[in-house]
Amino acid sequence: MLFCEDVELMLQDYLDGYLLPSQREVLEGHMRGCRSCRALLGSLTRLDGRLEGIGDVEVPEGLSRSILAALPAQAYGPSPLRRWLIAGLAPALAFVLVAAGFLFTGRFALHNLVADRVVDLFISAPQAASVAVVGDFNSWDPRRTRMIRSNHEGRWTARLKLPPGVHQYGFVIDGSTWVPDPGAKTTLADGFGGRNSVIIIDS
Amino acid sequence: MATTAEKTPLEDAQVVRQVLRGRRDAFSVLVERYQKPIFNFVYRFYGNYELAQELTQETFLRCYQFLKSYDPERKFSTWLYKVAKNLCVDELKRQRSAREVRLDDALPAIDARDVAGAVDRNQQVQCIRREEDFRLLEALQELPPAARTVLLLHYFQGLSYQEIGETLGLPVSTIKIRIFRAKKLLLDKWRETFLPPGG
Numbered sequence: 282m283l284f285c286e287d288v289e290l291m292l293q294d295y296l297d298g299y300l301l302p303s304q305r306e307v308l309e310g311h312m313r314g315c316r317s318c319r320a321l322l323g324s325l326t327r328l329d330g331r332l333e334g335i336g337d338v339e340v341p342e343g344l345s346r347s348i349l350a351a352l353p354a355q356a357y358g359p360s361p362l363r364r365w366l367i368a369g370l371a372p373a374l375a376f377v378l379v380a381a382g383f384l385f386t387g388r389f390a391l392h393n394l395v396a397d398r399v400v401d402l403f404i405s406a407p408q409a410a411s412v413a414v415v416g417d418f419n420s421w422d423p424r425r426t427r428m429i430r431s432n433h434e435g436r437w438t439a440r441l442k443l444p445p446g447v448h449q450y451g452f453v454i455d456g457s458t459w460v461p462d463p464g465a466k467t468t469l470a471d472g473f474g475g476r477n478s479v480i481i482i483d484s
Numbered sequence: 485m486a487t488t489a490e491k492t493p494l495e496d497a498q499v500v501r502q503v504l505r506g507r508r509d510a511f512s513v514l515v516e517r518y519q520k521p522i523f524n525f526v527y528r529f530y531g532n533y534e535l536a537q538e539l540t541q542e543t544f545l546r547c548y549q550f551l552k553s554y555d556p557e558r559k560f561s562t563w564l565y566k567v568a569k570n571l572c573v574d575e576l577k578r579q580r581s582a583r584e585v586r587l588d589d590a591l592p593a594i595d596a597r598d599v600a601g602a603v604d605r606n607q608q609v610q611c612i613r614r615e616e617d618f619r620l621l622e623a624l625q626e627l628p629p630a631a632r633t634v635l636l637l638h639y640f641q642g643l644s645y646q647e648i649g650e651t652l653g654l655p656v657s658t659i660k661i662r663i664f665r666a667k668k669l670l671l672d673k674w675r676e677t678f679l680p681p682g683g
Contacts, residue, residue, distance in 0.1 A: 293664040324671050332639040335617045341537050342522045345515045357551070358506025368626045447502055447510040467513050478515055481498055 283311040286320045296329060345470070368379070392483030397442040398482045402450075404428070404462065407435025409454045415438045416477075423453040449477040496560035500551060515544055518561065521641055522568050528636050531574045535604040538573060543568040560659045565637060569651065573629050623674040631666035638663055 287304060291308050294300050300308065312319045406412055412430075413423040420440070428437035435454075451461050461468050465478035496517075501624060504511040506592050522543050527536035554563050637643045637651060645656045645663075653658070 289664070293660055293667075321529075321668075328667060328674070329639075329670055331616075332635070335620065335640070337520065337640075338527055338533075340520050340540075341533070344523065344537060344540065345512065345519050346540050348515050349512055349520065351541055351545055352508070352511065352548050356506045356508035359505045437638055447507055447513065467517065469512055469516055473589050478634055479508070481502060481513075483498055483501075484537075 283307060285315060285318055285429055288312070289321075292322060292325065296325060310352055312362070365447060373407050397444050400441045400443050400480065400482070402428070402441065402452075402462065403431070403435050403436055403438040404452050404454075404460075405434070405462075406454055408447070409435070409437065412437040413453045413456075414441065415459070416448055418443055418448055423456060428452070443482050444482075445482045447482060448482065450478050450480065451475075485651055487514075497556035500554055500556065500560065503548075503551060511548060514547075514560070518564055521561070522564060525565065525568055525636055525641055528605070528621060528624065529569075529629075529632060531540060531621060532576075535575070539571050541570070542571055546571070558650060559647065562643070562647050565641065565643070566651045569633050572633075576629055620670075620674060623670055626673055627666060627669055630662065631669055632657060634662045635666045635670065 288308060288311055289299065291304065294371075295305065295308055365479060383387040402414055406413060412428040414426040414428060415421045415423050417425075420426040426439055426441065428439040430436070431438045449471075450457055451479050459475060460474045462478035465480065468476040469479055471477045496514065499510050499513045503514075506554065510614075518576060523536055523540045526539045526543070527533060530536060547564055550567075554560065624635060627635070633652070634648060637648045639646075643651065645659045647653075649656045649658045654662075
């Protein structure tokens with residue numbers, strides 16, 4: 282036997298579909314004989330529909346720009362003392378390592394000190410005659426990183442080595458059409474009405 | 485499509501880590517990703533377009549300033565909503581105390597429409613376009629802040645009970661009851677104020 286007060290506690294679960302079949306049966310049994318609980322359920326169902334049907338409003342133009350402009354100029358990162366130590370010690374350490382590398386192997390190996398990560402990029406462009414990768418890592422120059430057509434379905438690939446950090450990039454099809462990476466999870470406005478893709482390389 | 489030799493999905497926590505390592509520009513990824521949900525949350529909380537703009541900006545500013553206190557084991561979005569919700573409630577208190585000083589009288593618990601003003605109402609109508617939705621949102625803005633918050637987070641921002649619980653620091657069972665009671669309150673408010681007799 283259910284009382285109206287008990288029904289109220291069960292209604293949200295009922296609306297969410299969380300009740301067990303046996304509980305649902307008891308609740309529906311009560312509602313068949315109780316006009317006020319039936320009316321409440323009807324109203325709540327309509328309200329749910331209304332609330333879920335209200336769309337989002339668009340953000341004001343330039344909101345992200347004003348947010349970013351309002352951020353403190355000071356970036357996070359090492360403290361000034363640590364930064365000074367790094368700035369002073371890192372070149373010295375690099376010199377020692379490179380000199381040691383030269384002594385042992387007879388050649389310089391500075392590039393080994395930078396932990397770049399391998400990134401494979403690909404895009405499907407069956408009609409394209411050429412595709413290039415452009416980004417902050419190659420000065421957005423389409424001549425510098427050309428992609429290779431890897432199969433007859435029009436898949437173009439490129440393998441890059443990128444340092445840790447946040448990189449913005451895109452593709453240039455046939456030397457003139459700039460497009461973001463359709464598979465990128467994040468894009469940012471490029472400042473020219475288009476979008477850049479974003480990739481983060483963890484160190 | 486981009487893949488890396490070792491999988492590196494663009495998780496919020498990774499972006500936060502980059503910002504904390506000194507990549508200030510990486511914060512723009514978080515702004516792009518969350519400006520719309522946060523703006524909509526604040527806008528619906530108050531029904532005031534300009535105030536929503538200000539508080540959204542303030543939310544991201546606080547977020548940046550206190551980024552070190554973010555626990556990467558938790559969802560970034562729930563942490564961000566918590567910042568936004570606290571700012572909304574603080575602003576409400578500030579407005580209420582300012583009006584109490586001015587009027588030296590007891591006031592209705594919340595009347596965001598007074599704050600929004602007549603000019604803003606026109607803006608709201610332009611933005612929402614559907615009068616019925618607008619009326620429902622007005623009723624929502626008259627609810628106590630706690631009721632408003634849970635409804636907004638659940639119905640508009642799509643947070644689960646669990647996520648709302650994490651945002652507000654409350655157990656899921658409490659959230660469920662709050663949502664139900666908030667809906668009943670909203671129903672009463674909506675009916676008494678806006679629906680035609682017998683509607």
